[in-house]
Amino acid sequence: xxxxxxxxxxxxxxxxxxxxxTFYTSATCPYAxxxxxxxxxxxxxxxxxxIDLKDKPASFLEVNPHGKVPSFKTDQNECLYESLLLxxxxxxxxxxxLLPSNPIVRFKIRLAQNNFETLMKTFFKVFVAEDGDxxxxxxxxxxxxxxxxxxxxxxxxxxxxxxxxxxxxxRLIIGYKVKGxxxxxxxxxxxxxxxxxxxxxxWKNCRLEDDRVEEGLIRMKEMxxxx
Numbered sequence: 001x002x003x004x005x006x007x008x009x010x011x012x013x014x015x016x017x018x019x020x021x022t023f024y025t026s027a028t029c030p031y032a033x034x035x036x037x038x039x040x041x042x043x044x045x046x047x048x049x050x051i052d053l054k055d056k057p058a059s060f061l062e063v064n065p066h067g068k069v070p071s072f073k074t075d076q077n078e079c080l081y082e083s084l085l086l087x088x089x090x091x092x093x094x095x096x097x098l099l100p101s102n103p104i105v106r107f108k109i110r111l112a113q114n115n116f117e118t119l120m121k122t123f124f125k126v127f128v129a130e131d132g133d134x135x136x137x138x139x140x141x142x143x144x145x146x147x148x149x150x151x152x153x154x155x156x157x158x159x160x161x162x163x164x165x166x167x168x169x170x171r172l173i174i175g176y177k178v179k180g181x182x183x184x185x186x187x188x189x190x191x192x193x194x195x196x197x198x199x200x201x202x203w204k205n206c207r208l209e210d211d212r213v214e215e216g217l218i219r220m221k222e223m224x225x226x227x
Contacts, residue, residue, distance in 0.1 A: 019075040019076075019077075020045055020046055020047055020075065021044070021045075021046040021047070021072060021073060021074050021075055022046060022047045022048075022049060022063075022072070022073040023035065023036075023039060023046045023047065023048045023049070023070065023071075023072055024049045024051050024060055024063065024064070024069055024070065024071040024072070024073070025048060025049070025050060025051065025069050025070050026050065026051050026052075026053050026069045027050060027208070028208060028212060028216050029053065029069050029070075030167035030168050030170075030171060031069065031070060031083040031167075032069040032070040032083070033167035033206055033208065034070070034083045034084075034087060034163060034164050034166075034167055035070040035072065035083055035086055035087055035090070036070070036206040037163050037166060037167065037202060037203055037206050038087050038090055038091070038098070038160075038163050039090070040201075040202035040203075040205050040206055041096070041098070041163070041202045042090060042091075042094045042096055044090065044094055046072075051069050053069070063079050064079050064081055066081065068081045068082070069081075070083055070086060072086055072089075072090075083164070084113065084164060087160060087163065087164060088160070091160060096160075098158065098159050098160040098163060099159070099160045100159075105154065105159075108154050109153075109154050109159055109160055109161045112147070112153050112154055112161045112165075113161050113164055113165065115143075115144075115147075116144070116153075116161075116164075116165045116168070116169075118140070119137075119140040119141070119144060119172075120168050120172065122136055122137045122140055123137055123172050123175060124220075127175045127178075127179070127217065127221060128220075128221050128224045128225065134181070138186075141183065141186075141187060141190065142187065144187075144190065145187035145188070145189045145190045146189070148189035148190060148192070148193045149189060151192070151193065151196065152193060152196070153165060153193070158196075158200075162193075162197065166197050166203060167208075169194065169197075170207070170208070170213060171213055171216075171217060173194070174210055174213045174214050174217060175217050177214075178214060178217065178218070
C-alpha cells in the first residue's frame, strides 16, 4: 500500500531492505493523531500497530513500559514518545519544512503551541462544568483568531504548529457544538484556517469522525466528574 502511494505521488522508491520503523497509535487519541497527521505529510515508510488503550498488550509494554501513544520505534530499535517531542524528531529526521531551521521561527512555533495548550485547558475546564463560563474561553479564541491573519498559526504556510494543534481544535469545535455554540460562525480567521486544514488530504486520512469525537468528549467529561 505504501509503495503504491509512493508511485502515485511520483516519488522514486527503492525496496526497503532494512528495518522499518513502527508507529504505535490509537484511533481515538488526539496526541497520536498529531503524529499520524505528520507521518501522512512526510510519507514516512512505517508499520502501524493500533493499541487498545484499555487493554494494552504486553508486546507494546515491552517496547514502551510507559504505555504511551504515540510511540515510534525507530529502525535502530529506539522507542520515542511524547507527541510534541516525537513530531520534532520526525521533522528533523525527514528534513521537513514544517519545522524550519531558523531559531526565531522555531521559537514562534513552540510559543504558539504553548499558547494553544493554555486555550485547550480552558476549553476542557468549561466543557466539563455544567455551568461553565464561556467568557474566558471566548477571550482566548478571540486572541487565537487574531493570530491567524496570515492564514496559518505561524505565517502564510502550514507548519508543525498547525499539525500539532489540529486534532485538539477538532475536539474544541465538537465540544462547542455539544454546548450549543458554533465556533466557526463566530471567528472568521479561525473558520478560514480550519477549512484549509479540512481540505488537506493528509488530515482527511487520519481525521476522526465527528460523532466519535463527541463520544470521546462525553466519556472524558463523565470520568472527570466522577473524580
